Amino acid sequence: MIEFRTLADDHPDLGHSPLLRGALLTLQFAGEHGSIGLTKSKAFKRVFVHWAVEHFDWPGKSPEEMFRFQKVINEYEFPPLELLHFLLISLRLGRHYKGEFRTTKRGAELADSPGRLFAELIPYFVLQIDHASYARFDDRPVGTWDIWMNVINMEAAHGTTEAALFETFYGEPHDWHTAGWREMGAFSSCVLRPLAWAGLISEIREGDHGSRVCHVFKTPLWRSAIRLETDVQLAPICIQ
Incomplete structure (x- = not known):
């Protein structure tokens, strides 16, 4: 939920x-x-x-x-x-x-x-x-927001990458440089981009087109604005 x-x-x-x-x-x-x-x-x-x-x-x-x-x-x-x-x-x-x-x-x-x-x-x-309606391609990733957000809540607790998240959800190590780039594109456009535009995650891209890596972090807004089932599994944030 x-x-x-x-x-x-x-x-x-x-x-x-x-x-x-x-x-x-x-x-x-x-x-x-x-x-x-x-x-x-x-x-x-x-x-x-x-x-x-x-x-x-x-x-x-x-x-x-x-x-x-x-x-x-x-x-x-x-x-x-x-x-x-x-x-x-x-x-x-x-x-x-x-x-x-x-x-x-x-x-x-x-x-x-x-x-x-x-x-x-x-x-x-x-x-x-329908986030595929304004994406470059009409492909839609398999999954639901309940699954995506609860898993991202755990996986991005200390930062992760776009490719690592895709592999966690779909079991395939696709990225923009493999034959599965369209599946990666659908996941990025329909899941990660809406979260970034909403301000719930931040994306930091490194490298050029041939070696691009996208790092994904939850923003403070994620923690303050959303309540998820997996929150109980996260260690509390200690502020020094």
Whole structure:
């Protein structure tokens, strides 16, 4: 069983969640400016996409990296924003009205309440979204969130790697350099990436494409926001 705790609005561990930070900034921007302009296809207009790239502080997608090869960026070229747009509409925290994105009454309330917004947004994103729908491939890993999160809770207690986790779950030593790279990709896209975007794990990548290793660690937000069955098997953290 997976239980998400509701944290106080000023809880410092909430700062580990890129998705929460992006949601807060988007709702606050829409509230302060009255709305966010939409294109004919109902995507955010480029002026806001550029603002989001500059302000979201998204891991691996700094403004320098995003604008290095192109000066004009559309919503679909900044996947976290495209997903966040979908989530805010799905949760009825925002709505489309006459060519604009506007916050709903509930969205405006949660824009000033990070703890409550986390409780609304993150469990829905992690547990209910079909993560293969926005991944590079349509492959889905075998398993459930109850299994994945309880095992990661144990295996990543002191850090692990993407390849080691895959082998723990599926018994095959696949990684990005073996014939099973698509299975590894599905696991990474549908399990590890959502946890990282939610701020529950951090990923540190080392090496180039030919010898890349991805280290996985639980963030403080994991420990403060989630209650799992395997918690009782973990040694308590000693703070000196």
